[in-house]
Amino acid sequence: MGRDVVSSLLATATEALEREFAELPEWEPAGESHAPEAMAAVLAQTAHRLGDNYPYFHPLYAGQMLKPPHPVARAAYALAMKINPNNHARDGGRASSEMEIEAVAEIARMFGWPGGYLGHLTSSGTLANLEALWIAGQERPGKRILASKQAHYTHSRISGVLKLDFSAIAADNRGRMDLNALEDALKRGDVGTVVATLGTTAIGAVDPLPGILELSARYGVRVHVDGAYGGYFRLIGDALEESSRGAFASIDHADSIVIDPHKHGLQPYGCGCVLFKDAGVGRHYKHDSPYTYFTSKELHLGEISLECSRAGAAAVALWTTQKLLPLTCDGEFAAGLRKGRAAAKELDRRLRADAGGRFAGLAAGGPELDIVVWTVLGKSTEDRSRRAEETFAACAERGLHLALVDLPQKWFGPGHSGDTPPKTVTCLRSVLMKPEHENWLPEIWSRLSESVSRS
Numbered sequence: 108m109g110r111d112v113v114s115s116l117l118a119t120a121t122e123a124l125e126r127e128f129a130e131l132p133e134w135e136p137a138g139e140s141h142a143p144e145a146m147a148a149v150l151a152q153t154a155h156r157l158g159d160n161y162p163y164f165h166p167l168y169a170g171q172m173l174k175p176p177h178p179v180a181r182a183a184y185a186l187a188m189k190i191n192p193n194n195h196a197r198d199g200g201r202a203s204s205e206m207e208i209e210a211v212a213e214i215a216r217m218f219g220w221p222g223g224y225l226g227h228l229t230s231s232g233t234l235a236n237l238e239a240l241w242i243a244g245q246e247r248p249g250k251r252i253l254a255s256k257q258a259h260y261t262h263s264r265i266s267g268v269l270k271l272d273f274s275a276i277a278a279d280n281r282g283r284m285d286l287n288a289l290e291d292a293l294k295r296g297d298v299g300t301v302v303a304t305l306g307t308t309a310i311g312a313v314d315p316l317p318g319i320l321e322l323s324a325r326y327g328v329r330v331h332v333d334g335a336y337g338g339y340f341r342l343i344g345d346a347l348e349e350s351s352r353g354a355f356a357s358i359d360h361a362d363s364i365v366i367d368p369h370k371h372g373l374q375p376y377g378c379g380c381v382l383f384k385d386a387g388v389g390r391h392y393k394h395d396s397p398y399t400y401f402t403s404k405e406l407h408l409g410e411i412s413l414e415c416s417r418a419g420a421a422a423v424a425l426w427t428t429q430k431l432l433p434l435t436c437d438g439e440f441a442a443g444l445r446k447g448r449a450a451a452k453e454l455d456r457r458l459r460a461d462a463g464g465r466f467a468g469l470a471a472g473g474p475e476l477d478i479v480v481w482t483v484l485g486k487s488t489e490d491r492s493r494r495a496e497e498t499f500a501a502c503a504e505r506g507l508h509l510a511l512v513d514l515p516q517k518w519f520g521p522g523h524s525g526d527t528p529p530k531t532v533t534c535l536r537s538v539l540m541k542p543e544h545e546n547w548l549p550e551i552w553s554r555l556s557e558s559v560s561r562s
């Protein structure tokens with residue numbers, strides 16, 4: 108499985124942590140009095156059960172959005188388990204609340220917000236988007252939410268939960284929000300907030316944020332950026348197309364931003380983040396808790412968060428990771444993003460240059476981030492879909508794990524006679540989000556190439 112440095116890092120750090128509490132009288136923690144053999148035996152069963160997984164940590168897993176946490180994040184998370192802090196209130200997570208505030212400040216700085224904002228971690232991107240749309244509804248009561256047809260499905264569902272009307276705006280043939288369709292919807296005058304997705308889940312499309320900001324300013328509506336997947340790509344604008352670079356560069360003009368450190372930020376699951384440009388929205392969160400806010404007059408994270416208990420360990424892991432790999436344009440963290448981006452461009456190039464002409468990529472252009480989608484050509488749209496499914500299964504047999512996605516057939520060029528739009532085709536999809544994917548691309552290509560359905 109490759110060398111794993113986490114246990115030795117953790118052993119040293121645990122000794123250091125124990126020294127911090129050396130003053131405590133000796134005691135025997137109840138859980139640790141279990142016979143080690145009994146604990147080892149159930150853990151052996153656990154390891155066996157976990158074997159029933161795709162190898163998400165390996166470069167030949169190139170399917171869904173799964174990226175292994177950095178060893179230092181795993182060690183920090185496990186170290187925090189000695190304490191198991193709760194970042195709801197400083198009573199339950201003193202150091203880890205401070206660490207959360209510092210880690211979130213670094214993310215805010217990455218987006219161009221040095222201060223004046225309000226932000227915190229959440230347990231997921233969905234929860235973070237829920238908070239953003241909840242504030243959107245508080246600020247624009249009764250007004251509609253708009254997002255592109257390619258936006259994450261949770262936006263329409265969250266709007267339903269919040270009892271806000273929602274409309275989906277058409278996307279162009281690269282999966283980006285269509286500005287003409289957006290303006291038509293804004294003209295109705297009942298819109299409160301536009302959600303701009305910077306890095307859609309299906310294909311990594313980047314909505315044209317500068318145009319969305321301009322229209323929103325004209326019609327007086329809020330802009331929420333869903334950068335759950337793509338947010339970190341702001342650091343490598345120079346490696347993106349001009350239009351996507353411009354979108355990431357203008358994020359700081361949004362009213363709220365969501366980013367998922369548990370997607371591209373090298374974190375274990377349980378780490379999303381929401382930021383509001385105007386700290387004044389904190390008033391909507393105002394509540395009194397009779398139980399929790401005693402030990403400090405300073406702000407408790409639970410006072411600005413919809414969730415109550417939250418893993419302090421998630422903040423500890425993120426803080427530690429950002430200390431090692433700061434969020435800078437020229438550092439090692441950004442270098443990792445660049446490698447995935449290079450891998451995606453290379454896969455796209457090989458698909459288009461395929462000697463057998465077996466594939467079609469997006470007709471309007473290559474990947475905007477590090478997600479590649481393509482169809483396997485065939486006699487009809489149904490035949491293309493079937494071949495994609497067969498190729499997907501044949502790749503898995505050769506140890507290469509890809510994903511499938513249904514997209515409009517017309518995005519991949521002229522359809523087949525008899526196709527009536529809007530027709531969808533099942534495509535292959537690869538999220539090349541690990542730095543290792545760059546060096547592994549030739550191997551990925553050769554396994555894909557051998558697996559393509561021929562009949």
Ligand SMILES: *Cc1c(COP(=O)(O)O)cnc(C)c1O
Nearest residue numbers: 231232233259307308335336367
């Ligand atoms: C993943 C994703 C979400 C949802 O985030 P979770 O952390 O999975 O809850 C929302 N929006 C986009 C664009 C995403 O890619």
